[in-house]
Amino acid sequence: MATFTTIEEINKYEGQEVLIKGWLYNKRSSGKIHFLQIRDGSAFIQGVVVKNEVAEEVFKICKELTQESSIEVIGVVQKDDRAPAGYELLVKEVKPIHIALEGYPISLKEHGTDFLMENRHLWMRTPKQNAILRIRDEINLAIRTFFHERGFVLIEPPIITPSACEGTTELFEIDYFGENAYLSQTGQLYAEAAAMAFGKVYSFGPTFRAEKSKTRKHLNEFWMVEPEMAFVDFEGNLKVQEEMLEYIAQRVLQNKKYELKILGRDTTSLENIKAPFPRITYTDAVEMLKKADFEFEWGDDFGAPHETYIAEQFDRPVFITHFPTKMKAFYMQPDENNPEVILGADLIAPEGYGEIIGGSQRIHDLDLILHKIKEENLPLEIYEWYLDLRRYGSVPHSGFGLGLERTVAWICGIDHIRQTIPFARTLNRVYP
Numbered sequence: 001m002a003t004f005t006t007i008e009e010i011n012k013y014e015g016q017e018v019l020i021k022g023w024l025y026n027k028r029s030s031g032k033i034h035f036l037q038i039r040d041g042s043a044f045i046q047g048v049v050v051k052n053e054v055a056e057e058v059f060k061i062c063k064e065l066t067q068e069s070s071i072e073v074i075g076v077v078q079k080d081d082r083a084p085a086g087y088e089l090l091v092k093e094v095k096p097i098h099i100a101l102e103g104y105p106i107s108l109k110e111h112g113t114d115f116l117m118e119n120r121h122l123w124m125r126t127p128k129q130n131a132i133l134r135i136r137d138e139i140n141l142a143i144r145t146f147f148h149e150r151g152f153v154l155i156e157p158p159i160i161t162p163s164a165c166e167g168t169t170e171l172f173e174i175d176y177f178g179e180n181a182y183l184s185q186t187g188q189l190y191a192e193a194a195a196m197a198f199g200k201v202y203s204f205g206p207t208f209r210a211e212k213s214k215t216r217k218h219l220n221e222f223w224m225v226e227p228e229m230a231f232v233d234f235e236g237n238l239k240v241q242e243e244m245l246e247y248i249a250q251r252v253l254q255n256k257k258y259e260l261k262i263l264g265r266d267t268t269s270l271e272n273i274k275a276p277f278p279r280i281t282y283t284d285a286v287e288m289l290k291k292a293d294f295e296f297e298w299g300d301d302f303g304a305p306h307e308t309y310i311a312e313q314f315d316r317p318v319f320i321t322h323f324p325t326k327m328k329a330f331y332m333q334p335d336e337n338n339p340e341v342i343l344g345a346d347l348i349a350p351e352g353y354g355e356i357i358g359g360s361q362r363i364h365d366l367d368l369i370l371h372k373i374k375e376e377n378l379p380l381e382i383y384e385w386y387l388d389l390r391r392y393g394s395v396p397h398s399g400f401g402l403g404l405e406r407t408v409a410w411i412c413g414i415d416h417i418r419q420t421i422p423f424a425r426t427l428n429r430v431y432p
Contacts, residue, residue: 002074008042010087013077020045020073020089021097024065025125026108034062036091038073043258044127046080047073047089054092061094067104068125070097084262113416120423121432131259132419135252136408142251143225143402146244147202152227155194155201157187159208163382170210172220183208188226188399189331189386192362195228195397196389202227212427216416217304217354219405221425228399234333234343234361237398238319241347241357242275244402245317249273252411265413269350272316279319282341285310299324308352317356321345330372332360353410359400366390 002019010018022040029035036047049062065071075089105119106126116123123129147154160176161184172183187203194201204225211218227240249270252260260267280288282298289296289306296306302320311318322341325334332342344360363369369390373383408420418424423432 006042007038007040007045007085010043010045010077010085010089014079014087015077017074017076017092018089020047020075022071022073023125024067024069024071024100025127026067027062027065029063034059036062036065036073036094038071038089039125039127039130041130043085045085045087045089046083047075047091049091049094053090058091058094061096062091064099065094065096066100066102067107068100068122070100071095072097085258117418117424117429118431124422127262129419131256131262132408132412132414133422135256135259135412136404136420138252138256139248139404139408139411142248143204143244143404146247147200147225147227150200152200152202153194153198155187155191155198155203156205157184157190157203159184159206163379172208172210185209186224186226186401188228188401191226191228191399192397193385193389195230195399196393196395199231200227200229214427215304216418217406217409219417219421219424219426222417222421223404224401225404226399226401228362228397230395230397232398233396234345234398237359237361237400238279238321238345239275241319241359241400241402242277245277245347245357246273246275248407249411260412263412263414269315270411272350274316277317277319277347278314279321279345280310281322282320282324283322285320288313299327301327302346302355304352304354307348307354311348311350311352311354314350317350318348319345320348328360330376330378331362331369333363334368349406349410351410351413353406356406356410357400357402359398361396361398364390364394364396366394 002017003013004019005013007020020038020040022038024036025039025044026037032051034049038045038047051059072095073091074093075091078088078090080088106122124133160181162181171185174181185207191201191203202225206221207224208221253267253270286296286298292309294306322335323344325340325342328342328344332344335341335343342360346355347357348354349356373380405417405420409417418426
């Protein structure tokens with residue numbers, strides 16, 4: 001009896017007969033041999049069908065198989081250093097489960113991005129897209145494991161909220177039984193409340209931004225991990241960020257070598273992701289840009305060219321700290337030595353991937369947070385619950401947010417963020 005296994009674990013069965021259940025990704029023939037490219041969701045492998053070594057009916061079935069037909073295959077595992085997975089299958093039997101219709105939309109030729117996105121439900125079956133989403137899964141697990149092992153409690157904030165957490169107007173508004181409500185742009189304020197109950201927490205879920213942006217770094221629906229930590233200051237906050245990114249990178253390097261190879265990812269830069277990371281202040285970054293002949297003034301926000309240039313000066317992610325207070329959200333703690341800047345930082349990834357983390361120490365003084373809310377003309381009544389955190393046992397605390405899709409794009413070394421999520425939601429796309 002053949003042993004059922006996945007392609008991912010086929011290295012355990014060299015020289016043995018195994019059963020694979022999957023789909024025909026591609027096929028080519030050379031007269032008396034069929035070469036079947038088989039996928040089962042875990043990986044890809046080539047099955048070799050030799051005419052004079054199988055029953056006549058088996059060889060005929062292979063000839064009739066169409067792209068993406070579902071099949072069961074029995075064969076002997078053979079070592080093959082030329083194969084991406086290091087093995088191939090000497091096929092003995094093939095059983096069709098369903099013969100796919102002719103004219104599979106994503107044929108093995110070049111297609112335009114719009115066409116591929118229209119067929120995202122099928123595009124994710126291809127080796128590169130499959131590898132990206134499997135690396136996303138590994139990063140997702142690494143994040144959850146990192147925080148769980150360090151005593152953080154997972155807290156799920158609401159997706160429907162009564163207000164803008166960051167004071168922006170870029171929100172998706174919904175009718176909530178006759179009242180205005182919004183799809184959440186961050187779980188941070190709710191995570192702060194949970195931190196006052198549990199000490200260390202993180203939220204991890206979908207967030208929504210109604211930005212009319214078409215850049216390769218923006219989605220309108222994306223996933224964020226947002227830790228919040230009581231009794232943790234600015235320095236402690238940066239330390240957690242460094243440790244988390246190092247943990248993620250090393251996990252992917254260790255567990256997803258096959259997928260990185262499929263993507264052709266040069267892993268040199270990933271191997272450099274070791275704490276501590278370099279730091280420069282916003283003011284120093286401005287001077288750096290001016291010396292490089294960028295037109296940039298103190299108080300301006302960084303664009304993609306600025307972040308890319310700054311990142312190129314370092315061999316690993318770099319923190320830009322102490323941004324101007326007026327540039328950042330109302331809840332960020334000003335530096336007591338210079339209230340014009342905040343105790344916060346953005347983490348810039350190498351290779352032009354830009355900001356992947358934004359974080360800060362939070363304002364814990366009631367009078368100061370009240371002043372900030374009034375200064376920005378935010379509706380005070382909506383933030384009463386948030387102010388209670390400063391009324392009843394307030395403590396210094398800090399947190400940050402990491403965008404999952406930007407992190408996946410950087411780790412995978414791919415050009416556009418839309419490839420990092422199973423079904424992207426962008427300015428012009430809500431299908432499929």
